[in-house]
Amino acid sequence: MTRAPGRKAQDENMGKFRLKCVECGGLKERCALTCEKCDSLLRAEYYQKRLTLKELSGIWRFHEWLPVDGYVDSCAGPITYKSREFARELGLKNLYISFSGYWPEKGAFVQTCAFKEYEALVSLQRARECGVKTLIVCSSGNTGRGFAYVAEKAKVHVLVVVPEKNVDRIWLPETIESPYVHLLAVRGADYFEAVTLANKIEKEGFFQEGGAKNVARRDALGTVMLDAAIKIGEMPKHYFQPISGGAGAIGVWEMAKRLLADGRFGKHLPKLHLAQNIPFVPIYKAWIEKRNYIKEEDAKKEYVREMYANVISNRNPPYSIRGGTWDALTETRGEMYAIEGNEAIDAKNIFEKLEGIDIVPAAAVGVASLISAVEKEKIDKKDVTLLNVTGGGMERLKKERETFKLKPEILKKDASNASIREVIDRI
Numbered sequence: 001m002t003r004a005p006g007r008k009a010q011d012e013n014m015g016k017f018r019l020k021c022v023e024c025g026g027l028k029e030r031c032a033l034t035c036e037k038c039d040s041l042l043r044a045e046y047y048q049k050r051l052t053l054k055e056l057s058g059i060w061r062f063h064e065w066l067p068v069d070g071y072v073d074s075c076a077g078p079i080t081y082k083s084r085e086f087a088r089e090l091g092l093k094n095l096y097i098s099f100s101g102y103w104p105e106k107g108a109f110v111q112t113c114a115f116k117e118y119e120a121l122v123s124l125q126r127a128r129e130c131g132v133k134t135l136i137v138c139s140s141g142n143t144g145r146g147f148a149y150v151a152e153k154a155k156v157h158v159l160v161v162v163p164e165k166n167v168d169r170i171w172l173p174e175t176i177e178s179p180y181v182h183l184l185a186v187r188g189a190d191y192f193e194a195v196t197l198a199n200k201i202e203k204e205g206f207f208q209e210g211g212a213k214n215v216a217r218r219d220a221l222g223t224v225m226l227d228a229a230i231k232i233g234e235m236p237k238h239y240f241q242p243i244s245g246g247a248g249a250i251g252v253w254e255m256a257k258r259l260l261a262d263g264r265f266g267k268h269l270p271k272l273h274l275a276q277n278i279p280f281v282p283i284y285k286a287w288i289e290k291r292n293y294i295k296e297e298d299a300k301k302e303y304v305r306e307m308y309a310n311v312i313s314n315r316n317p318p319y320s321i322r323g324g325t326w327d328a329l330t331e332t333r334g335e336m337y338a339i340e341g342n343e344a345i346d347a348k349n350i351f352e353k354l355e356g357i358d359i360v361p362a363a364a365v366g367v368a369s370l371i372s373a374v375e376k377e378k379i380d381k382k383d384v385t386l387l388n389v390t391g392g393g394m395e396r397l398k399k400e401r402e403t404f405k406l407k408p409e410i411l412k413k414d415a416s417n418a419s420i421r422e423v424i425d426r427i
């Protein structure tokens, strides 16, 4: 991992936050992604301890607790509402839904239809402030779409690297003829081979965005908890989310800790209930065996092919790293769920029928975990519960609107360094 160039360490005490290593407490310069000494995440420590809202739209209302100075114009953000029909079906009295996607009547305008768009907004703003010229994003779906869409607004170049077979997933909700968006399709590659090729791309000013190590990504996703706490008036007792590696869940946990310190939103951290999709359940397996590390044999790529929600399949999750998913589950006395594809499909159908909006497969895994928790009486019917519907409204958006494909550059998965260079030089 390379850190972005930019401000010097002396700046650490300026601005609205400082970056600290979760393990050694060392202060880092504001563009850092890692601690050179520790296997640990960095965390943003905001000077403002009381949550104050800005008069901005979408996630930028929470600007005070996002690790950037400026912002990218956007009205994308999570919306929280109290469920009636689905809650009644489950017998829950206080079920709230956080929805990230396209649902105009509810005021939800995430046009790439997943919460990855928040990560894109904050990460690209941070990249710009840190002097990054081009951010490389490897993705077979939601992340690539989110970053491609935001690139033009943020005026930061984004190179999305995707297996050629998934190139259709990288569409844009508007025609933007943008010099900032670049798509590279890797022929004959699966996701992991595309990552391998992306790792070979070395050029001045090109940076890998850092995934869960990037505080911009985690705090962006953590806005889900902020929006919910404000809407409900307190933090929920339970929080349900489908996870890949858990960047979103870590972000939510970190925001909950800030809300706890604020003092106005409750005295307990929400319990994390996190779900993976069978057969790819490495974090589930590790957690139920009380292991703080992932076994490689549980994260086989053959498993990814057999998944229903194959976007939630991080093979190198931020689990053992200090401040990561293990710590989040431990501190909140969390639970892991392993969900079958057909359970997720049933959950999707029930949810869509009762709540009136389509949801993406990954989100359906989260819905199924809530159903399972209710059946196994892991939560009380009266408990304030938050279900993070991480993506939705895609079928609806595609019905109502035209979407636009990007034209990719193409490289073979075993392309020579010279041919990679040649394509990259055109970008």
Ligand SMILES: *Cc1c(COP(=O)(O)O)cnc(C)c1O
Binding pocket: 114, 115, 116, 142, 143, 242, 243, 244, 245, 246, 247, 248, 249, 250, 311, 312, 360, 362, 363, 390, 391
């Ligand atoms: C990425 C993604 C997730 C998983 O998020 P984590 O980063 O693992 O917390 C869940 N749902 C959707 C729709 C996603 O795109």
Ligand SMILES: [Zn+2]
Binding pocket: 021, 022, 023, 024, 025, 026, 035, 036, 037, 038, 040
């Ligand atoms: Zn450290």
